[in-house]
Amino acid sequence: MVLCYFLLKKRKMNWPQQDAKELRKVFQDPEKLKGFSLWKEIFGDRTGVEKIEFHMELPYEQIKEFVSGMGEQVLSKVPEEEKGGVKWEHVGSTSIKGMPGTKYPDALLIVPEFPPSEGVIQALLDTGFAFCQCAVLDSQDLWFMHIIKEGFLKGNMMTVHLAPLNNIGANILLDTRDMCNSEDWAFQDYKKAKVEASKAANVLEYKMGKGAKSKLLEMLRVKHGAVINMPKVMEAMNTKLE
Template identity: 50%
Template sequence: MGEKMGFDRPMSIKLNSAEELFQLFMNKDKLKDYMYMDLSGGMPSNEDFCLDIPYEEIKEVVEKERDNYLDKLDEPEKSQVKWEHVGSTSIKGMPGMLMPDALLIIPEFPPTKKMIQGFLDNGYYFGRTSLLDSQDLWFFRRFQDGFLKDKMISVHVVPVDNPAGKILLEMRDTCRTEQWAFDDYKNAKISANKSSSDFLGYKMGKGKNSKLLDMLRAKHQGGF
C-alpha cells in the first residue's frame, strides 16, 4: 500500500489525467481513501512558521496563480468558477506558514474534466479530500522558483454552498473586519505552533483552540 502519509492514509498512486481524476471524484469510497503527496521538497515543518508573512507579495503570487488557471479554461467553465485567496496568507498581519491557500468555487460537484485539466496544465496535482468533507478537493503545486521556492500552494475545490468553503471565506472576512476574531485566530495559531512538535500537530491544534472556528463550524454544520 505504500508509505503512511499521516491521518492513517497510505500513499496512493498518483493520477495524471483528467479522466482518471474525474472517475475518482465520482467514486466516493475510492476518493475517501486516496492520498498522494509530492515529497520532493520535504514535508512542511514548524520551522516554516512565520510571524510576519509578506502579505502583499503572497497576494500577488495567488493572483498570478488565479490568472494562469483561468487562462486554461474556455467558456462556459471560466464564467462558472470563482477563485478566492483564503487562509492565513489572505489576512494581513496574520502569522502562519508560507504556504498560500486558495478556494475554487464550482457550480456543482464534481468539477468538469476541463476544470481538472486546468490544474494539471499548470503543474498541480490532486492530493486528497478533506477528512471531514469529501466534496472539498485539495490540489497542490510546489513552487519551483521565487521567494516561495519549494513551498506549496493548496487550492480547495468546492461546490457552491459547501460548508468547508463557507468556513474558509467567513473566517477570512471576519478576521479582516473584527479585531476579536483576528486576535482569537492569531493566538490559536501561535499557541499551536509552540505546543506542537510537528506540522500535523500544529494544523490540528490551531483548529481546536480557536473560538472563531468553533463558532463557524457550529454555524455551517460541517467543514474541516
C-alpha cells in the same frame, strides 16, 4: 520573526502524472475518493523530513499578488464556456493581513457543482497542480497541491481547494478570512490559536491544534454544520500519511 519550526516529510519535486478523466471518475466514487491519497508520492517516506518556518510576519502584499497571478493562470486554462461559473478566492492565513503562519498560500476554486468538470480539473493539472486527497471533514473539498519552483516563495507549497458552491469547508475558509480582516476579536482569537498551536511537535498537530483552540473556528463550524471529532480526524490524517 521566525517563531518555530515544524517537521514535514521531504517533498519530491516530481509530481505524478494525472489524467483529468480518470480523476473525475475517482471523484464520482465516494469510497475511492475517501481512500485516495498521494501523500507518500508527494512527500516521500516518514524518515525524510525538512524544516518549515512559522513566521510571525508574512509578506502579505507579495503573497496576495502571487496568488492572484496563479488564479489568472488557472482561469485562463478553463474552457471558455465554463469560465462564467467558476470563481477564484485567496483564502487561508496568507489572505489575512498581519496573520502569522507559514509561507504556504491557499486558494479556493469554486465550481457550480460536484464533481467538477474535466475542463476545470485539466486547468489545474496544466498549471502544475496535482490532486493529493479530499479533506477529511468534507470529501467534496478537493486538495490540489503545487510546489513553487521560483521566486520569493521557492520551495514552498500552494494548495487549491476545489469545491462546489456552499461547500462547508469552503464557507468556513471564506468566513474565517472575511471576519479576521474585518473584526478585531476574530483576528486576535485566530492569531492566538495559531501561535499556541505552533508549539506542536509536528505540522499535523499544528493544523489540528489551531482548529481546536480557536473560538472563531468553533463558532463557524457550528454555523455551517461541521461536526468534528478530533481524535477521529487525527486518526484519518495519520492513515493518509502512512
